[in-house]
Amino acid sequence: MKYSFEYIEKWIETDSFANKLLNISYFSKIQLKDYVSYIWNKEFGDNVTLIELAEHRNVSKQAISDNIRLAKDNVDKAMATFILGVYANLIPLESIMIYMELLELLRDAKESESELAFQKMRKKMMIILDELL
Incomplete structure (x- = not known):
């Protein structure tokens, strides 16, 4: 393992x-x-x-x-919460693009073959999370 x-x-x-x-x-x-x-x-x-x-x-x-x-x-509950927040206008319109960018980076990081590429994407995700939190 x-x-x-x-x-x-x-x-x-x-x-x-x-x-x-x-x-x-x-x-x-x-x-x-x-x-x-x-x-x-x-x-x-x-x-x-x-x-x-x-x-x-x-x-x-x-x-x-x-x-x-x-x-x-x-994981499903987190995604459902996010989608509900978008549709119910609970997530401010200005931050939707940030969340979408974060989801895109998460998908890219998961599909990445290179450890270095994964680390670079993770750093970008950390910057986005720091802005959100």
């Missing part, structure tokens, strides 16, 4: 973007760790299973599955 729980724990603790994401999201730290370790390892060709993650954490496969499901639900 290329992205271990220790690696992800260090990422959450040391990366200011990860900390902001955790602080402004619905995620618990355990949900985020399970979700990120599962998704990152899958995307980078490491066919990690829920059973392997469960064995590594000494919990049941169901607990890992629940955390991943809850994390996905929370």
Whole structure:
């Protein structure tokens, strides 16, 4: 498993973007760790299973599955909240473009093949988040 729980724990603790994401999201730290370790390892060709993650954490496969499901639900809830805010005019018109730019950068960062390109996009996202928060 290329992205271990220790690696992800260090990422959450040391990366200011990860900390902001955790602080402004619905995620618990355990949900985020399970979700990120599962998704990152899958995307980078490491066919990690829920059973392997469960064995590594000494919990049941169901607990890992629940955390991943809850994390996905929370991502959906965050997107739904954003869309509702736009349609209900709760998000000021002036800031909609900033949010759209942030969503675009998030998509580009996720699809990026290069670690350097990902880091540059993450820096741009941090600047945008600092302006918003």
